[in-house]
Amino acid sequence: MSVRVRYAPSPTGHLHIGNARTALFNYLFARSQGGKFIVRIEDTDAARNVDTGIDDQLSYLKWLGIDWDESIDKDGGYGPYQQMHRLETYQEFAQKLLDAGVAYKCYCSSEELEAERAWMKEQGYEKLHYSRKCLHEPDQDKPYALRFKVPDDTTYTFHDIVKGKVQFQSEDVGDWVIMKRNNVPTYNFAAAVDDALMKITHVLRGEDHITNTPKQLMVMDALGFERPTYGHMTLIVNENQKKLSKRDESIIQFIEQYHDLGFLPEAMFDFIALLGFSPNTKEEILSKQELIDWFDPDRLSTSPATFDQDKLHYINNRYIKALDDESLKALLLPFLNEAGIGKGEDDAWFDSLIAVFKDRLSYGKQIVELYHDFFKESFSVSGEALEFVKQDGVKPLLSTLRDKLASTEDLDADTIKSLIKESGKATGMKGKMLFMPTRIAVSGSMHGPDLPQMMNLLGKAKLLARLDETLSKL
RNA sequence: GGCCCGUUGGAGAAGCGGUUUAACUCACUAGCCUUUCACGCUAGCAUUCAUGGGUUCGAAUCCCAUACGGGUCACCA
Incomplete structure (x- = not known):
């Protein structure tokens, strides 16, 4: 059976780095297996949907170089690919469950449910499950939600691609809502139905979904659908080992922001792919195609992926230098x-x-x-650099250079380089004792870009001013 | 609190019972190269894998407990 995987975002905002990673791994998986990658929009929460949400998701996915085979703009015969356009389907299957006695109507209001939970908590209940109060209620002329009647004494076992054998007891799952009062399915119900109908073979998603899996399994089992294979990737955490939360200020969370800061999509793709996955190669600078070739779901890591900003910067720098x-x-x-x-x-x-x-x-x-740092008006030499420049012979060198620069009309990098050389010859300074004092005198630092080029860029006026400033300290 | 999961150097990580005296990458340090800087190259940087038990001829690798960290328990997805 050919591989079909999906990325199922809800259009509640910008493309988050964690979601981008989920999409990316599904993409890698599909491409490495010659399968199909599907993007399904899970927009069943009207309150949280954002107008530009879908566009945002899709356009930044594209920016990252993740293209899809089927979605709202590309029909592959399994559509619609947007859940709010599939409501009849969910109703149909919900009715089946109702008829089969696997689901029942619940007339409880959210206030009642809340009160019930609060009471159970107060009483010290370990499991805050729904009381099944409505299980045997006769039909009433009142709005209702549909609950799944979770079977007793059932163990849900599945082999997770990344975690291995995973088990859940049905006792740990309370009767949960599959259709909301407004006739819209809940996430777990819609996802299970869609995964089955869309013939999804592998579900690769974040570990935060692992406890949803038994719910989705019971739906599939009850409806006689074949189960897909699941794989739960570890979460991305910050340097404090906390799940990346959208409010976390220490890490930039959205792909759009990286785009806006001038990160390169190829670098982002590479970096994100290394979050929770390690290819069987020593090289870390990998193209999309290389990552597809190297991709192996067995090498998805089991411990959380720490977001390492230094590494991102390093990788992006490598890609910039290659431009x-x-x-x-x-x-x-x-x-x-x-x-x-x-x-x-x-x-x-x-x-x-x-x-x-x-x-x-x-x-x-x-x-x-870098520009502002480099051209800033306030200029000073201090610390180690000042010590260096206080050595014997530096003063005559710098003043010779200053005069040569002052009396030369058309300065360019090459001219500057020869003036430096001439000044060195005239004062007997060479090697590090020639270039380093010069560097310090014009930049204030012992490190920096290529000297003649940088001096040319600074311009005559600034060069002279900085040389004078440095000389005044000697 | 119940249920799941994780814990390897300053950082990211390999490792899946025996030539591993624990790869690789970033960072850092030193040397080489470059008349400076940067690049590049080379070397150094965990005798030890959260802790305590156990299984085994042999454990970072398997089992149990403890500690710490995380995830999840919605008519959100």
Whole structure:
């Protein structure tokens, strides 16, 4: 049987990194098996749906390079692919369960249910399950929800792709609602019906769904559907080992934000794929195709995946460095323009700006930060750098260089380089004792980009001002 | 609280009973390269796998307990 997997987001907001990962692994699985990847929209909670939710999900999935075989815009014969367009189907199957006595009408109001739970809690009940109060209620002319009558003494066992054998006792599951009072199915019911009808063979999802599995299994069993294979991936956690919550400020959570910061989709794809999965290769910079080739569900990890921002930056930097000049420029220009950097400068100026900072960029927008850091008005030399520059011979070197720079009309990187060399010759300074003091005097730091290029970019006025400033301390 | 799950270096992680004196990557440190910086290359960085028992000729790897961390218990998905 050919593999069919699905990603089933609810359109409640932006594409979250955790959901993106679920989508990505399903995609990897489908592509590596020559199967189909389906995107199904689970929009049964009207209150939480967001107008742009579907668009947002789909467009950022595309941005990441995750394309699908079937969805709302691409019929594969198993549609509709949006749950609110499938209500008749759910009603039909709910009726079957009702007729079979596997489901029953519940007339309890949410207030009653809440009160019931509160009371049970107070009484010290271990399991806060529905009391089955309505199980034998005669039909009434009142709105009702449909509950699934959970069988007694049944063990639900399934072999989980990542966790191995998993078991749940039916006693641990209370009679749960399958159809809400408004005739809309609940998640567990709709998902089970759809997975079966859409012939989904493998369900790869987050571990937070693992306790939903027995519910979905009992629906499938009751309806005589064949069960898919399940795999529950561990959650993504922050550095405090907490599940990534949408309110967590320490980590950027949404794909859109990474896009906006100038992260590259190929890098994001790579990084996300490494969250909870480790390919059987030493290399970590992997293209989409390589990841498809390496993908193996047996290598999904069983312990939580920690979101390592340093690693993301490293990976993205690697991809940025691999970009050709044109693409890099296309990535960076919008950020520079938006920040008003380089107004009135020519193409060559932008090219050299980009060339100077290319290797140091973790993400596109960082160019703005690096620029401001580099060109800032307040300039000072201190600490280790100041000590270095206080060594013998530095002062004559720097003042020679200063005068040469001041008296040269057209400065460019090559000219600057030869002026540095000349100054070295004239004062007997060479090697590290030539370049390092120069670097410190114009940048204040012992580390930085290529010296002549960077000096050219700084411009004559700033070079002279900084040299004077440094000289005044010697 | 019930039910599930996890715990390997500063960080991310391999490892699935025996040449593992625990891969690889990031970070860090040192050396080489480069007349500086960065890149690149090389080396160093856990005698030990949460703790305590047990099984075994042999355990990070299997079992049990404890501790810690997490997930889940909605007419949300």
